[in-house]
Amino acid sequence: MQFHLNGFEPGDPEISDPAQRYPASGAAGAVPEEVDILIVGCGPAGLTLAAQLSAFAGIKTAIVEQKPGPLLRGQADGIACRTMEMFEAYGFAERVMKEACWINETTFWKPDEKQRENIVRSGRVQDVEDGLSEFPHVVLNQARVHDFYLDVMRKSPARLEPYYARRLIDLEIGAAASGDNADPYQVTARLERAEPAHEGQTETVRARYVVGCDGARSAVRKSIGRALSGDSANHAWGVMDVLAVTDFPDVRFKCLIQSAEDGSMIIIPREGGYLFRLYIEMDKLGAGERVSDRNITADDLIAAGRRILNPHTLDVKEVAWWSVYEIGQRLCDKFDDVPEADTVQRLPCVFIAGDACHTHSPKAGQGMNVSMQDGFNLGWKLAAVLRKRCAPHLLHTYSAERQAIAKELIDFDREWAAMLASSKGFDAAETQNYFVRHGRYTAGTAARYRPSLLTGEPTWQTLAAGLTIGMRFHSAPVIRVADAKPVHLGHTIKADGRWRIFAFAGAGDFAQNSGIRALCDFLSQADESPVKKYTPAGEDIDAVIDVRAVFQQSHAEVAIEAMPSLLLPPKGRYGLRDYEKIFCPDLRSGQDIFTMRGIDRERGCMVIVRPDQYVAHILPLDGYAPLAAFFDGFMIQG
């Protein structure tokens, strides 16, 4: 898709008339006085969370935003492979694939040894290593990502729209709601309206839970007495999105450019085929000096960009957006309102996510991606507790899991930013080497949760060596047996709050007198089966835990008629059979999931996957007791 040729226009580029490109957004009227969840802030974290919660008609969510309407010109733009995998679960990956710019290769430029004032290409690497994800690394205006989430929310069972022009004044946390008669609406928020017709009016909202997705200056974070701490920034970078004519040949690649005397620059090609982004290193700031002291203009950035690109031309025709920022990696020590010492006796009711609890430099492309994973992590947990499927102590795992991940990523980001901004200019060869080595971090696929309530010990890890417990379920192609359709096994995981058990069959297993048959019998009949125990009466058998099987044979050898009922379950008001639970390897294309993910062919195994796509546990096919124990750790009978 090509667009922005005659100037940057926000909104859906498939709509010809720019004035029609974004639908009306925003709820009319007052915020409800009582809600299950109040989300403060409509950024990537808040919208990911809201979109997840909107899947449940019974949960009453309000999302409020200080700005008067939806974002039109974005700040962030990088979308990591891991984020695309999550978008697939939310149902809009294919729209992003179509509209975004794909980052296929990254090139490196350094001073020409013969003529140091010129730059020359020093290297070229594939941006994402083969097999890391089935999705590409792409870039797209953050505002469009917001649009896709708003669309999910609008179409969802709960039909959510944000309340714009609301500023959080303060939060008050009531007495813990432990007793049966306690007020479940533990948190009281006061909001100030800013729309002309209601300017200055105060709204009071009582909520079971409040989530602060309100950015680096988070009012929610302050209300729970937490702070960001970390590096004081002393490097200034300029960022600008331009429509420009240049004879620099790599302007449609991601480029890391180091000039001899004029600092560094990163080029990020952007969606639509014409726009590109420049990250330009400005002078080092003095101690205590702020970017705002410098009076840097867009023209200063253009001039700096030109010097760095020498001998290439750069004729900027339009600046779609620009900013100057200081690098700062900062982190909050805990992401909820419960002090570390009180976690046994208190349950959290206020959470913070995204920039409210961790800030990154923009150049590793982490900020938006990590924030969205926060929202995905918290969303299913809040929904499970509100729907009385999981015990509320599950909510402690949010801060525990996400704070550790944020810390790792901030350490990585600090190293990377320092490398790019070292006073002598970065070393191109070393940078290229580092870039390749750390591609999994940048792609978002390196995140790994430590053993906990939700993450099993690696006792049986070797049964599926390529699916690491605590890491995201790494999808692979399979064939759906009932219709021979080539699909991705991981794409069966939708953002619907359900758990998955993928049962990989052992050798010669055709579901008769076999491990799969016995497992299905256990799951559907035994009293200690988590499927039986935790699926509310009257709901479909896969409403809480979705069991799917993968056999080793080709699809023509697997007989549907021999399958246990759990794998062809009757569902809905008519008891129609669900034919999408049984898979086999894509042998014809040579992509055998058993080989690709190191599944033990003799024994097979069970892979338990969380609602946010992370591998919770790996167990033998007959590991009924540890399976039951795992779910008993956090689930409750509704």
Add this chain to the structure above:
Amino acid sequence: MQFHLNGFEPGDPEISDPAQRYPASGAAGAVPEEVDILIVGCGPAGLTLAAQLSAFAGIKTAIVEQKPGPLLRGQADGIACRTMEMFEAYGFAERVMKEACWINETTFWKPDEKQRENIVRSGRVQDVEDGLSEFPHVVLNQARVHDFYLDVMRKSPARLEPYYARRLIDLEIGAAASGDNADPYQVTARLERAEPAHEGQTETVRARYVVGCDGARSAVRKSIGRALSGDSANHAWGVMDVLAVTDFPDVRFKCLIQSAEDGSMIIIPREGGYLFRLYIEMDKLGAGERVSDRNITADDLIAAGRRILNPHTLDVKEVAWWSVYEIGQRLCDKFDDVPEADTVQRLPCVFIAGDACHTHSPKAGQGMNVSMQDGFNLGWKLAAVLRKRCAPHLLHTYSAERQAIAKELIDFDREWAAMLASSKGFDAAETQNYFVRHGRYTAGTAARYRPSLLTGEPTWQTLAAGLTIGMRFHSAPVIRVADAKPVHLGHTIKADGRWRIFAFAGAGDFAQNSGIRALCDFLSQADESPVKKYTPAGEDIDAVIDVRAVFQQSHAEVAIEAMPSLLLPPKGRYGLRDYEKIFCPDLRSGQDIFTMRGIDRERGCMVIVRPDQYVAHILPLDGYAPLAAFFDGFMIQG
């Protein structure tokens, strides 16, 4: 995507609330009194045509429909590979891929030799042969295809909405508009309104062109004195879309089933994972007897289906739609208002498309697909004539091309229908064999236009043996040089009315002192260059003819900076460069377009592709004179 579990619901399944699933459709107010084009009928042919015309803001189109609103429950459902390729040009292939049911294999069932009252599986074949198209064969409710076209129209430069509840009363064709002072609005149509507020009111619309897409009983066809002729039907088939429980194992495959005593049945799995369609052979009709004489009910169809499926169960829970029809292959001898004898002196101003000029049996899945290709064929031609880019005699090619294709397909359909409905039941082995041999017909990729004004002689066909002149441009994967993105070369062809020249480079061509360089010099500078001659002043250089090049080297070996300006053309108000014209083979995946499409590696070649994706001509890279002559045959200087 799974949906329709608790009952068939029309509209967009991604919208949770069924009541919100289809947007308001339809233009308010009266049909304009004067339009460039009046389209009668909102079926597949009419909507394909309207969507094509809506790409041009300067063309005034009205599309009217007798029904009171958009279709909700479809008749047709099969979408051939070729149609998916066209949807890609219209920009919604990815939406269909996501929502539709993919037909991956077809299975064959026949009476069990040991127990003739039972059926057994006799064969299983891949539905579409490898490499036939980059798209699958899918099935989706016709109503959803309509929705996607309506969405394209709504978002388009011309922002078209249909006028519903309009019945065509009659058409009157005025004197030929040949002189300069002649009235260009040659056709006068009278419409009767049927909305409650305007019931019985008459509207008079004057149009330059009228297109009848008004089905088998077309009023437009009658107004130009044409008729369908062909077989009288004497076989009745029932069709029903059901939600049902069955132990028949292949219910998610397309199945051709022949029972010993109870006739034949075809099963077509449908979108959403639960719905499926049954085509059930009813008794042979007597001479002069009509289906309507039979009083066949849905229960009769279900009973017949059950007998055929024996020993399998079929428990129908909901019938979403059903109908009984007689097979009839009928054809009109010409698809416009000009008698064959008058084609030299008269220009057509009324056209018919789709079922108005050819009807098929539903079982070869041709009807909707051929109709849409009619609309695509006519759309760009009408637009080119109205925009004064092509001479009006171009319009004669519509009937010439499409009537011949319709005839071929009707012959194929007749053979296929006879095979399935032979009085002794079809022979499973013979049918399977036929099915495989004729897969290209069913996929819609066999259509081939004969040499004409628009279709060159095969003089240089051997330069690209795998891209047949007169057939659709068969896409192949390539790498875009400027950003190393893997793309499909054919997907650069959008439904935007432009011509394409794909220049395949000869051996060792790096665009310096080479065939590509010389061709670009000719196209951008020579007075006889069609690009120079036919591109209106002030428009982008690729506004009429879009030139793209494919080199033989890997993308890292092709230097953007060495390319002629025509391949990196400055465009739009800023003169921004278009970086999406230069490609190379996808060598890493082993899919080399030069090998796949039989391109002469020594000499290279030019492949000229029409706005509707058909290969118009193949020429040597230095075939400047035949290139100029080809375009001079129908283009005019605006």
